[in-house]
Amino acid sequence: MSLSLQSGGTSSRALPHPSTSSGLTAPAEATTRPITTGTSVLGIKYNGGVMLAADTLCSYGSLAKYKNARRLLPINSRTLVGASGEYSDLQSISDLLRRNALEDRCTADSLYEEETESEECAKEVWSYLRAVMYNRRNKMNPLWNDVVVAGFKQDADGTTSDEPFLGIVDKIGTAYEDDILATGFGSYLASPSFVKSTRRIWRRVRHVPCGGLLEDSVL
Amino acid sequence: MFRNMYDTDVTVWSPEGRLLQVEYAMESVKQGSACIALRSSTHSVIGALKRSVSELSAHQQKILEIDDHLGIGIAGLTADARTLAKWMRNECLNHKYVYGTALPSGRLVTDLADRHQRTTQSYVRRPYGVGLLVASFDKNGPHVYQTCPSGNVYECYATAIGARSQSGRTYLEKHCESFEECSKDDLIMHALKALVGCVSGDGELTRENGSVAIVGKDQKFTLIEGEELQPYLDRLELEGGNNGGNAEEEEDDDGEAEEMET
Numbered sequence: 001m002s003l004s005l006q007s008g009g010t011s012s013r014a015l016p017h018p019s020t021s022s023g024l025t026a027p028a029e030a031t032t033r034p035i036t037t038g039t040s041v042l043g044i045k046y047n048g049g050v051m052l053a054a055d056t057l058c059s060y061g062s063l064a065k066y067k068n069a070r071r072l073l074p075i076n077s078r079t080l081v082g083a084s085g086e087y088s089d090l091q092s093i094s095d096l097l098r099r100n101a102l103e104d105r106c107t108a109d110s111l112y113e114e115e116t117e118s119e120e121c122a123k124e125v126w127s128y129l130r131a132v133m134y135n136r137r138n139k140m141n142p143l144w145n146d147v148v149v150a151g152f153k154q155d156a157d158g159t160t161s162d163e164p165f166l167g168i169v170d171k172i173g174t175a176y177e178d179d180i181l182a183t184g185f186g187s188y189l190a191s192p193s194f195v196k197s198t199r200r201i202w203r204r205v206r207h208v209p210c211g212g213l214l215e216d217s218v219l
Numbered sequence: 220m221f222r223n224m225y226d227t228d229v230t231v232w233s234p235e236g237r238l239l240q241v242e243y244a245m246e247s248v249k250q251g252s253a254c255i256a257l258r259s260s261t262h263s264v265i266g267a268l269k270r271s272v273s274e275l276s277a278h279q280q281k282i283l284e285i286d287d288h289l290g291i292g293i294a295g296l297t298a299d300a301r302t303l304a305k306w307m308r309n310e311c312l313n314h315k316y317v318y319g320t321a322l323p324s325g326r327l328v329t330d331l332a333d334r335h336q337r338t339t340q341s342y343v344r345r346p347y348g349v350g351l352l353v354a355s356f357d358k359n360g361p362h363v364y365q366t367c368p369s370g371n372v373y374e375c376y377a378t379a380i381g382a383r384s385q386s387g388r389t390y391l392e393k394h395c396e397s398f399e400e401c402s403k404d405d406l407i408m409h410a411l412k413a414l415v416g417c418v419s420g421d422g423e424l425t426r427e428n429g430s431v432a433i434v435g436k437d438q439k440f441t442l443i444e445g446e447e448l449q450p451y452l453d454r455l456e457l458e459g460g461n462n463g464g465n466a467e468e469e470e471d472d473d474g475e476a477e478e479m480e481t
Contacts, residue, residue, distance in 0.1 A: 107326065107329075120318070121320075123319055123320065124318040124319060124320055126319075127317065127318050127319030127320075128317055128318055131316065131317045154320065154358065
């Protein structure tokens, strides 16, 4: 099993080695276009945390093919990930991150059990994804997603703080943090009105109104 | 002695179930000059006695910074220590690049132990002849670890390795209850006092041969040597004398003079 950046962070080889092919296998290909796609993911910080919203549709071109697809996924108890773009790549990313989280749980960070906080925090997941996406881009075989990572920040000494964290990584490895984020069309249609109304006061927005705001935007 | 029949290769067990080559490697650690480490609830400190080959040469560096949150004190083969330090620095940097945060020391130390173990199970390699004291401050708080050529890693509240380190350990055991709540400076003083007992003969702890490093909450790994060490050495004079080994000429400080271990 390889989690190294070398192999793009996954154990399955996206590009079969030409020298080992039997001659009957198809030539190696890289992702050039997305096939099964999800649309926008919206994320905003509020008083008490961070909230993500997304619809449950995966389209096959213009066909509304999968109507109950989950695009928001918990990674560990501290992190939430949502993505638009190619759905199979999202599943691949989700597998990778969950595998990492499992390894984290199995690897003692300390030799003694009293130590806790061995889970990756949201910022570490975001930074890791940036490294993976950028690495894939450099091999001209990107994971065709815009990924939103949500969770809580870590204090300097590593304990989870109350400060919410919201970051985005795109298919070419650009990583960016903000209080309000959206991928795809959401960044054109929903973000601007969010930003106008809540950017400076997000700390005062409570849980229920925040949910309402997002629901309206998704619809 | 019969030992000799089973000590040529690291891959050979002795009849008592020991790997003699590994044990010989641990002897090498005992030949190095003393190194102390201890921690409070907020900081970890390393103290070391630097040796110089001759009057004309500089004193050998014993404390190496690995990252902002982690450093090591070494005893034994310096060259082996530098190889390990290079690897540790690389690991820390890689982690920072990928995850954006400091590498948890527990993880680094476990991987370090695995590296040591590999050398004890190979025909073509030899164990690292150096013991490390790893002091760190990360998301799980301050830590002190001790590594051996055997691949064992011990986490400690305080420990000492190297030549004449038993006197250091005795001092640390005596005072270990008080370390938890110590201030930064008091912790450094404890390290120096433990170190004094490890100086040979009638030598002294000076700013040439003494070396201290501290890391902790809001404190990056910082080496204190030379001029910067002098205030602590002055305080050491006041508080109990600065003689290695022999307990003569102690400055009595209203009965608070520390007993120097021989």
